[in-house]
Amino acid sequence: MLRLLARRLLLSIPLLLVVTAITFFLQSLIPGDPARSLLGPSATPQQYEALRQALHLDQPVIVQYLNSIGGVLHGDLGRSIFTGEDVGQTLANRLPVSLSLIVGGTLVALLIGILLGVLSATRGRLLARFIDVFSLVGGALPNFWVGLVLAAIFAVTLALLPATGYVPFEESPGDWARALILPVIALALSGIATIAKVVRDGVSTAIGQDFVRTLRAAGVPRRVLIWKHALRNSSVSLVTVVGVIFVASLSGTILVENVFVLPGLGSLAVAATARQDIPVIQGVALAFTVITIVVNLLVDVSYGLLNPKVRAR
Structure with missing residues (x-):
């Protein structure tokens, strides 16, 4: 390892x-x-x-x-041309906002995607067809458009959630969560569809294998067969997809943060590009690259834990 x-x-x-x-x-x-x-x-x-x-x-x-x-x-990312602020400090202040959005979107996509995938593999063809349609629609809809629709419905029309703004977690955990609900859903939609398809295919394949029939004949409960043994069959593919979704969310957060006016790295990148603030642009690109590398390392570690043959390479 x-x-x-x-x-x-x-x-x-x-x-x-x-x-x-x-x-x-x-x-x-x-x-x-x-x-x-x-x-x-x-x-x-x-x-x-x-x-x-x-x-x-x-x-x-x-x-x-x-x-x-x-x-x-030398650990010096320079200073913003326009504000004079230290780029490293600016990135550190905005990084928690982007990470909250990206991690939240990935977790929501993972949980809902697994649930839909297992249900579609075990509850018949109608739900499976719905997952296929949902995958096409979810992958085709831009996340910023989804964010605008969500804000129009739940923030403007129903007045249930804030349309813009961000509250730090340490100030008010409740307001922090409410501010992230709509952008997290907008970011997670396409990931839900992708994960659901991967899980459905993996579970469907596992259900027809001999080891599942043997466990079923031995009296193992159906829920244990599905959630413990069959779901494990898609674990490697699931890790790959989750890593891809997390990295893809880095680009998605640029638009989502601007739609919901969140002070994260994405909105910082847009503002810096518009003003040609070279040190800030470089800093954001470096931060995104480091995050991508860390995620890929975590995916490789997960491969090694799930498949010992990877560690032997």
Whole structure:
């Protein structure tokens, strides 16, 4: 297991470099000039040039990138061009909001998806067909559109839940949960459909295998057969899908956070891109990449625990 983790960590280093390089060079292609955005149209050319030099924007892109990487290696993510705030501190303040949304959406998708998948595998074809239709619809609907519909119904029309805003957990756990209900559902919808299909296929396959028939003949209760033995048959596929859904939620949270005005990394990325705030863009991309690497490591560890052959590779 330690060798497996060591290999994955070594492979993550080139991934970090590639992602940060692509992000840096792509943002350099965005039209506009941060110095002009800061100073406005009334500033003189000398003021523009002085600010560009102060922000090191007059240097070649490759030099700017190398300077940025050097700062990251020393634990310095730089400061926001527009606010002057430390990027690392800004990310630390906003990370709990995004993690609450992503983890909540993944857990909701996992619980409801497993329940629907098991029911569709054991209760007949009608529910199975519903899962197929639900998978197509759930995967096709954009999560930001789902969020807008949910906000219109439950926040505006019924006034049951807040449409926007975020309350930290330490201030009020109840208000924190109420603020996350709608965005979590919007983020989880497509994941529910995917997990339900995976679980249904795995349980359906397991029910027809010899070991399940043997356990049934031995008098093992049906619920134990389904929830303990048959469900285990889809555990490896389920771990893979959950990891994919978690990583996909990183991109989904960008739109969902803006719909519900949540102060997370997604809304920060949109604001920074609009203002060409290069250090913040780099910081958010780095944070998303690290989260992806950590999730992939957890998936690999889960593989090793579920399948000893993986640890022997």
